[in-house]
Amino acid sequence: MKSTPFWSRVLVLSLLLSATESGSLSSKAASIADIKPPQNLNAERKELFEKTSLVSGIPWTYLAAVDQYERTMNVAKKRNVHQRITNIYFTDSEWTGLLNPDQQDTSPKSISFFHGFGRDGSGDGIADRNNDLDLLAAMAQLMTKNGTQEENLQINLWNYYQNSRSVERIKQFATIFGTLNTLDVGEHAFPLPVNADYSYRSTWGDNRGWGGHRSHEGTDLFARYGVPVRSTCYGIIEVKGWNPYGGWRIGIRDASNIYHYYAHLSGFQKEIKENDVVKPGQIIGWVGSSGYGKPGTSGKFPPHLHFGLYRDNGLTEWSFDPYPSLRKWEREERSKRKN
Numbered sequence: 001m002k003s004t005p006f007w008s009r010v011l012v013l014s015l016l017l018s019a020t021e022s023g024s025l026s027s028k029a030a031s032i033a034d035i036k037p038p039q040n041l042n043a044e045r046k047e048l049f050e051k052t053s054l055v056s057g058i059p060w061t062y063l064a065a066v067d068q069y070e071r072t073m074n075v076a077k078k079r080n081v082h083q084r085i086t087n088i089y090f091t092d093s094e095w096t097g098l099l100n101p102d103q104q105d106t107s108p109k110s111i112s113f114f115h116g117f118g119r120d121g122s123g124d125g126i127a128d129r130n131n132d133l134d135l136l137a138a139m140a141q142l143m144t145k146n147g148t149q150e151e152n153l154q155i156n157l158w159n160y161y162q163n164s165r166s167v168e169r170i171k172q173f174a175t176i177f178g179t180l181n182t183l184d185v186g187e188h189a190f191p192l193p194v195n196a197d198y199s200y201r202s203t204w205g206d207n208r209g210w211g212g213h214r215s216h217e218g219t220d221l222f223a224r225y226g227v228p229v230r231s232t233c234y235g236i237i238e239v240k241g242w243n244p245y246g247g248w249r250i251g252i253r254d255a256s257n258i259y260h261y262y263a264h265l266s267g268f269q270k271e272i273k274e275n276d277v278v279k280p281g282q283i284i285g286w287v288g289s290s291g292y293g294k295p296g297t298s299g300k301f302p303p304h305l306h307f308g309l310y311r312d313n314g315l316t317e318w319s320f321d322p323y324p325s326l327r328k329w330e331r332e333e334r335s336k337r338k339n
């Protein structure tokens, strides 16, 4: 059984070399985590993924996407992974091996013997489940089991997560990060131009939403026909087309694994296609009253934008009240316009 693959040794080397340039990598990481400027932490992350990419052959966007997916799962499953740069998470038995009698094992040799995922990426001889470099090395190794082609990465990820949704999300996140060439994708915008004439109130859970929503999972923003509808986030177009209730609707997945849903549009921005990456404020369509019938049905209720937000926990998706987010994004954009 080979315990240390070639690239893993190279990774250790290159990271050690880079660490000598600016003090040890882990102490640098710790000091950044203390101050917590999210922009810098993302820059640090990107650099780490780019370095791991060089030695593992995995595109940095895929490493970033897996890390990001793990982060959204940590949020959904309320796992505690503070004091780290990466968000990759393994359980004890995943790390040390299911049949390993020592579930706190940190020896790369015996972990490998028991087929655990744990690896030593930092070069200290210890496979530490809370060390960023060890976690990255472990994840990179399981991702490249059958090669580094995108197709192989996806197969390996499927084997690991046993869930096609997970692989789909990771592909989407990789596309978002790759297209924008950054991990700073947390900005938002209000779905309508804030200087337009519109009105909305909290209608969460109302059993009489407009446009055939049986229990009202969203907020209705009333505005005139043709008012632009804009993306509320950096994200990828997941769905675009007709739905009997939603009419002409668009669904955008953001990198926090939140699905932004826009319904009853009068039409779509023509250039927008599924799998396109969009930015906050980018026009995706126009307010209308489509829906509640066969494709093209319109005018069965007053024109409005139905806006919904859904969170994914890896297995299912559930909607949550978008009203507080809408108020926040509206406020932020109004204050930006004043400055």
Ligand SMILES: [Zn+2]
Pocket (backbone or CB within 6 Å): 209, 210, 211, 213, 216, 218, 219, 220, 305, 306, 307
């Ligand atoms: Zn609605």
